[in-house]
Amino acid sequence: MTIHEVLLSLDGVEATYNHAIRALSGVSLTVRTGEIVALLGANGAGKTTALKALSGLLPAERGQIAAGTIVYDGGDVTRRSPAELVRAGLVQVLEGRHCFRSLTVEDNLIVGGQVQGLGRAALRPELERIYTLFPRLRDRRKTAAGLTSGGEQQMTAIGRALMARPRLLVLDEPSMGLAPLVVEGIFTALKRLNREEGLSILVAEQNSTVALRHADRASVLETGRTVLDGPAADLRERDDIKAFYLGFGVGGPAAPAAA
Amino acid sequence: MEWQFFTEVLVGGLLSGVMYSLVAIGFVLIYKTSGVLNFAQGALLLFAALTFVSLTERGLPVWAAILLTLAAMTGIGAMIERAVLRPLVNQPPITLFMATLGVSYVVEGAAQLLWGTQVHGLDLGIDDLPLEIGGVLVSSFDLFAAAVAGAMVAALTLFFRYTRIGLGFRAVADDQLAALAVGLSLDRIWTAVWTAAGMVALVAGLLWGARLGVQFSLSLVVLKALPVLVLGGFDSIAGAIVGGLIVGAVEKLAEVYVGPFVGGGIEGWIAYVAALGFLLIRPSGLFGAKLVERV
Amino acid sequence: MPAVLSEPLFSPAAGAVSSALAVEALSLSFGGVTALSEVSFAVAPGEIRAVIGPNGAGKSSLLNVVSGLYRPDRGRVWLGGHSFASVPTDRLATLGVSRTFQNLALFKGLSVLDNVAAGLSHRLRAGVFAQVIGLPAARRERAEGYARAEELLAFLHLDGVRDRPAGTLPYGMQKRVELARALVARPRLLLLDEPMAGMTLTEKRDLSGHIRAARDDLGTTIVLIEHDVGVVMGLSDRIAVLDYGRLIADGTPDEIRNDPVVIDAYLGVAHDLEAGEGI
Amino acid sequence: MTDLALAKATASPARRFSPALPGIGLLLVVAYGILPLVANEYLFDAILTPFLALALAGLGLNILTGYAGQVSLGSSAFMAVGAYAAYNLALRLPGVPFMIDILLAGVVAAAVGLLFGLPSLRLRGFYLAVSTLAAQFFVQWVFNKVGWFSNNSPSGIVSVPTLSVVGITLDSSAGRYLFALTVVTAVTLAVWRLVESPTGRALVALRDHETAARVIGIPVLRVKLLAFAVSSFIIGVAGVLWAFAYLRTVEPAGFNLDRSFQILFIVIIGGLASLRGAFLGAALIVVFPLLLARLGEALLGGLFDSGVLEMSQRIVLGLLIVTFLITEPAGLTALLDRAWNRIAGRFRRTGLPITG
């Protein structure tokens, strides 16, 4: 595995929704080329917000970046439209699946591949690649995505992102709703892409066990702030850090106070 | 004789229906890419027709007037994208719907501010003398309009069939956030489709303008198009045509055969009631995409 | 707590009437896809029954049939002694059945408290007029509803976000609100579709405790769909396993854990169990 | 979920204490105690009374669209039903007190609303919205066609009798304003009770997730129809005010599609699912064009004719609507809340971050 230059970096990012609700108050994070980084944190820590911020989707949620910088591939992401970012290889799998519900599963994948601008013939092997990864989707390819099962939708969303042949794949809770075998399969496949094609990955996960097992490095968010950043192995092995992350001694992240 | 009259009414209705379809198509284009009923379509129609007439009245040759009007419609499309749709991305459809109402004020106001409120005649050079085919009266103008509408539908259908753009359109209508996330250029899609809607508005505006004169009331023809839309399905071009035919026929037959019993003038709402009755059987119109949802 | 004996062969006459929920030979297909195929099993009162299986195996469809959102092609559903070819969704709540949904199904615009209080809707007796006028009965009913809801918020540690619109909460918390909404009616049967998706280990642990408490304190029968095998093994009395719409196994956690068919179809290698082990 | 799901940040009925309560008291004092003393006829007849009538209509539509999530483009038809019903009741049942007439007119409007609400049991989104136009055009046609409704007035336009309540004749501007104010206050109070009640909660539940609502035992069909009935009732009463307290004449053309849109504007610009929203929206829609017109006249009146000014105002109004939607899709209410929070936040010093 070769780890090169910094591909993505967040520095002191603060973000609000509606100019009112503050969701991030100091997130720093780097992903280098060919690296797998796990973003961990309790419910409401701000993982999703951070990911949306870095792929330019925050404005669409009426969110704003109040401070800090986000640089992808040497350029400021706030200067580029989400579409440009995707074309530059930064592709996100959204939390909550977000399939195009009235499109068939296959059409979902095809739309995902559209940034590549492939013709009908060239698209075939790309689709095959996804169907090999998720055989279940092959059976359901003619069904409207909105009607498929939760897990199938999650597979569709991940497959759709992979169709764009990203350089940096950003995943928001990919394991959610997936059977253990499938989760394992996905991470294995991602790891292979990472190894073979140098795909960089940033993954936000609740399922820290799985995430840490596959990640090179991990970052922990707490109430909108980066509180820990280091090699995944450390977190994996050191029980004190794990305990810290799990919430013991840090005043229960499960039920933070309301505004 | 009675049978002949029936045929005449039916044919007249079908041909009027095509005129409605012409307007409905503009709606369909926008609905397909944003899931929104674009209430500014009437204003666009007015703007296009008014611009065209005013230019020709100022002595421009027809081709130049058409080109200039098309340019203007493109400009408007781009402006709407930039100033309205982009900031309102990922908002619920009702918000966008209201925004199109706002846009219709602006476009209507601008049209009349630019070109005045006068009533203009518009002569497309198509004679509309009575034409009898097998004893049945047919309007040559309506036949022409039907041909234009047919051509437009064919072109758009082919376009959607043979390009993958249609897929992108539907994706955008389904989920704008996801569309952004997979890298669809919403700005380009929207500009393109609003421009296309502007062009459709020009065609519809010219044909309707030749019938009504070019004036403010032109924007009211959208009310004729709405039942067509619900009947055919908001997102189907073919539906716009079929819906138009049905609405036209139902409307005219009802007015002629039912109207006298209730005092007449029922055309204004009968199409809506008919469409409603039909929707109760098929809640998303004849060709509209069914609502996809599950838990 | 009632020890439920293994009852591999389902016999409707005997089992169905006494069980909290029973399904008999349910079949359901969509176009070419078989979502359920001749699925039969019974859940005894007070039991925590997990339903597991690969994605698309038909688990959610099963719950949808039981809650009347899907009408099965064939088969029947027994609920509290009544038998249905198709369960009337409108009467579900009065039958004592609550459920949560795999995809969030909260009322986003309502506050958390109102979301939970809405779970008592089927109990309301006062008419609109009485509510508007504020007749004593209506007021009492409303106050009781909110009191009940507050209790649940406290129970699920949601009191801090009581007044926030549910739609602005982070995902995991929304799931908890949904659970609260389902629990507030003290259902006899609770159907949970992946209630712990998107939660941290701690949260899953908490929630498992709550689910168990609901059963212990209220005697609620629980049917639970969950992909976290650790949680499932720790929490459930019995586990049903679906694969391609068929029931491929039904037994205690230990039986399931070691069932080669299940391992093959769903569990995979053993280390997957580590996630929620011991909960 | 309907595809018009309005969700996002909408008010929640359960808010216990509202800092607005003293504000409302103050408003009422001004409205009842001070305005009648200081306002002139212009203020009453050209601004306050139409404002009240439209705000009430907005309130009615808000129940349907804001709370229950069903978009209607036919509101003014129900105003017409209310107005004509009250006219005919007053005409044909001369002994009956006018307050009863109003209630009955509301009931008639509710019945018609119920009828046209039936399709909502099957239809969603814009399909439903467009089918409400059937009500709009059909009702207008009926009042036009059937002479009985306008007491066979050849022109179809009727002048309504002078308002008189409990023996007091209210034919002054101030009297009519006070009458409208009282009706609006009473209805608003009732609506407030309604939306805070479990039924109000059920309305929102239905809007946000119909399936979940059904599963937890909300009688979906009944609640939907209830929304149509209550909403039409209120809009009908607004129609009565429009006819009796404001214009004092009724004609079908006055209740056209533009009016329906105006009411929808009020609701959306003001803020969906918020009672304040209807009032804020109505204030904006009534007052703003007047301000704009006066301003335009004062600044540019000498340079351009009124047509050009009017056209420019139309453009400005359109731009304003769009701008509003962009800055705050949740409406004026949310905008004010935000401003308020910011001010309050100053005092409390920075109260952030607010996570979880």
Added chain:
Amino acid sequence: DEQYFPLQSYRVGPYAAGGTGFFGGFIDYLTLVNNRDGGVNGVKLTWDECETQYEVERGVECYKRQKNRPGVAAWNPLSVGIAYAMIDDVGRDRVPLITVNHGRTDSTDGRVFKYVFPLLLNPYSESSGIVNYIGAREGGLETLKGKKIVVLYHGSPYGKETIPIYQLLAEKYGFSVEQVEVPHPGNEQQSQWLSIRRTKPDYVVLRGWGVMNPVALKTAQKVGFPADRIIGNVWSNSEEDVIPAGDAAKGYTAITTQASGAEYPVLQEITKTVYGAGKGNLDDKKRIGSVYHNLGIVNGILNVEAVRIAQEKFGKRTLTGDEVRWGFEHLRLDPKRVEALGAKGLFHSINVSVANHEGEGRVTFQQWDGAKWKVVSDWIAPDWALLRPIIERSSLAYAAEHGIQVRDPAAEEASN
């Protein structure tokens, strides 16, 4: 001294064509009087415009605002809806409300409607005038017996208003009438004209409005119904109604209270002095002398003359509204006076009294030749004897309903 004319005009929206023409003509005439004569006997005429878009509530707002300016002479809204909404108020504020060519028919009875003046023509006299014209054209009213007439009317209160009167006229003259509604706005008339084609009537009376008119003419052409057998009413008689129909309008004939054309001395003067000085109100000079413009001018003449007549009684100063009302009630312009005003041939005469607020207006008919209107008839009088009793029945009912004391014209004349 100043006399103020508040104008509730409409220059935008669907009715803009009528509004710009009418109010343009009105203003042009007032300008002329100011420029030429320095006002009426030295009293300057002032006005301002308040845009209503033809909407009632905007009209009301304008009323409430404009009425506060001193010296209001009369209101001229040119909108039935706005007029209705003002009837109570003008009574209370004691200012005349002029609804030239339109308005409430029964307000012709000045004994009940003291402050309302439907000058020149009301819907009933219009209908009667049209039937008289058709009779004259066919060679006498007797020849109407057995004829078939279709009235195509706009689906609005305005359109419906004359249904009973045509029925009555048909009974009296023995023709058969079929009244067919065109739903608002009237942009689709296929079915109506197909029915007409089947009925084969001798005449079609077009009681249209706005876009309905050109569409009617076009559709008539489509079904082969000759345009010269279509007779338009007073809101279907403008250039704006025929120009969009192009060739289809050639031969179409319509009633009018005032001829079109710019050849009349008063128009010449306006063209020369007002437009010559760049003070004309119309943007498009081609519209000078158009039907609506001329109606505005005639309306200007009537208003100004009413003020002049009132001044003779009350003094040459700013008059109160009630004094101007008196002027209107004594507005008698015979053909000679009309000629002196430079309007010979533009309109015929007027003779308003306490009992008759319309003024026994006479009408004429013009035919469109593809480019302009040409007068094709004499000045025709309606059948006043037939109409008056119906009008009185309605007005007295109104008086009873609203507790209005009916005035006694003889007594009032005596007291003056």
